[in-house]
Amino acid sequence: MGRKYIYHDSRELYFVSFATINWIAIFTRKIYFDIIVDSLVFCAQNKGLEVYAWCIMPSHVHLIISSANNNLSDIMRDLKRHTSKALLKSIAENPK
Secondary structure: OOOOOOOOOOOOOEEEEEEOHHHOOOOOOHHHHHHHHHHHHHHHHHOOOEEEEEEEOOOEEEEEEEOOOOOHHHHHHHHHHHHHHHHHHHHHHOOO
16 A cells, blocks of 8 residues: 655645555455554544545545645655554454
């Protein structure tokens, strides 16, 4: 899920999409779906992320987001870093 996003004005709305490596469908399991949702909720409550719409597909995520107070690039960097680490840990703990 690595790619740097550049936002010219974090207060504007942005459509963001990111996918798993090789488009592997991991978000079909609730445990992995919940990791994405929990990360979005955390960033909304603690980092100033404003989520206007989201759609989690089996292998990728679509968001319409902004941030009135914080740098959106930093928020997305932290969101993706935390989410990818949490997903990898959860996958290793659930080998089925």
